[in-house]
Amino acid sequence: MLKPLLVCLFAGLGAGLGTGFAGMSAAAVISPMLITFLGMPAYQAVGIALASDVLASAVSAWTYGKNKNLDVKNGVVMMASVLAFTLVGSYVSSLVPNTAMGGFSTFMTLLLGVKFIVKPVMATKESMGAVSAKKRFLQSVACGAMVGFICGFIGAGGGMMMLLILTSVLGYELKTAVGTSVFIMTFTAFTGAASHFAIGGAPDWGILALCVLSTLLFAQLAARFANKASPVVLNRATGVVLAVLGAVMIGVNYL
Secondary structure, three states: OHHHHHHHHHHHHHHHHHHHHHOOOOHHHHHHHHHHHHOOOHHHHHHHHHHHHHHHHHHHHHHHHHOOOOOHHHHHHHHHHHHHHHHHHHHHHHHOOOOOOOOHHHHHHHHHHHHHHHOOOOOOHHHHHOOOHHHHHHHHHHHHHHHHHHHHHHOOOHHHHHHHHHHHOOOOOHHHHHHHHHHHHHHHHHHHHHHHHHHHOOOOHHHHHHHHHHHHHHHHHHHHHHHHOOHHHHHHHHHHHHHHHHHHHHHHHHO
C-alpha cells in the first residue's frame, strides 16, 4: 500500500502545482506515473488523471475568479470551440495512420517553462481591456478551434496549448490566462473522465481517491500563492514548475 500512496502523492504534487500555477492538465503528470510505476492500463490511468483534474481545476478557477483573474465570458466561448473541434480533431486523427505524438505535451511543458523564465508575460488588464469585445469573441472562437483540433488530433497538450495561446496570441495577463485556462479545463476534464469511465468501466477507487485529494490540495495551495504573487514572481515560479515537471516527465518516459 505504501508504493501506491507515494506514487499518487507525488503525482498529485506535480499535477496540482501544474494546475494551480499554469492551468496544466493533470493527465500530463498523473497518467505517465500511474502507468510507469503502478503498471496501470493506459486508458484507466488517463481516466483517473482527468477525474483528478476536475476538482483541482474547479477549485483553482474559483480561487482565480474570487481574485478577479478569470474571463468567464470569453472562456465559455473558447470552451465551446475547444470541445467541438476536439471531436473534429479526433475524427481526422482516426483517418490518418501513425499520428500519435505522446511526447508532445511533455516537451511542450519544458519549453513553455523555459519561455516564462526567459521571456515573462508582462501584459496587464488594461492592455487586455483595449481589445474590442467583437475582436476578442472572434479570437476566442478561432483559438479555441485550433487548440481543440490539435488536442483531438494528437491527444495531448490542452492546458499548455491554451496557456500559450491566451498569453502569446490573445495577449492575456498571466493570472487571467491561468484562471481562464483552469475554468475551461474543468469542463473538458469532466467530459473526458466521464467518457473514459463510461467506455472503460469503473476505475480503481482507492487510487482515484488518492490522486484526486492530493491534486486538489496542491492545486489549491498553488492557486492561492499565484493570486497573491507579483507578475515577475509568478512568471518565474510558473516557469520553474513547468520546466521541472517537463524534465521529470521526460525522464520518466524516456530514461
